[in-house]
Amino acid sequence: MELLNHDSFLQRLAALFESSKDHGSIWLTHKRLIHDGEDVAMAQADPADDTREYPCLVRVTDGGDAKFSTHVNSGELQKFHAAYGALLKASMGTLRKRDKKREKQRVEQAARRKKKMTDPVVVDGPKRGNGRKKRQRQLKAEAKQLESQRKAKEREAAGAKSASAS
Template sequence: MVLLERKQFLMELTRLFQKCQLSVSMFITLKKYDGRTKPIPRKGSVEGFEPSDNKCLLRATDGKKISTVVSSKEVNKFQMAYSNLLRANMDGLKKRDKKSKSKKSKAAQ
């Protein structure tokens, strides 16, 4: 897994979207990140570890993994750039058929 700066991550994510537009699926995950690089041992506890601030770990993969860490201070700026990127590249999604949904609900009754 490659840990990138935020601007580099957005550029690589744009490349992944262009590459995966027609043929390959890609996955994006977001989770809370406390700064640990190793798991907590089951027996015993790690005392004295206090995360300095809340962070998010954002990963994207299509076989090649890229990731970035965003701190709580920079999340608004990153979120704007990330949402613009998603809007620009998610044009191949299918619209939901409202008629089939209503037929399924009628059939269940």
């Protein structure tokens, strides 16, 4: 991972946003930077005595070749976040809006499938003569429904078994 100063970090981040405009993802990570052995100091009895300032580590990756980061000291934080926020606002305008209509259709389809699986299939009509084909279709639908209910129970049992094993 390449460590950059603030200006070159923001320039490369802008270029990365531009290159992944059509497709791709970018992961941004912010965390407090600690060095080996300093984490033990966190267990002090009186935290008011601790006057150390920890820098913020900002990392960027696209999951491939681009991996770079920067350290931001607390005194530079306001200036950095102003430039960083402006860059994010400018880059987020290219995001696509979620297709809520398609999501709603998927939820409705799942509800219909679940209802179809739980509603009992009524088998009526004569075994022979007129209406026989209709009865056969109903019997086939009932068998299919019982099979789907059995598979759903097996999935639930497998899910419960794997959850209890974890």
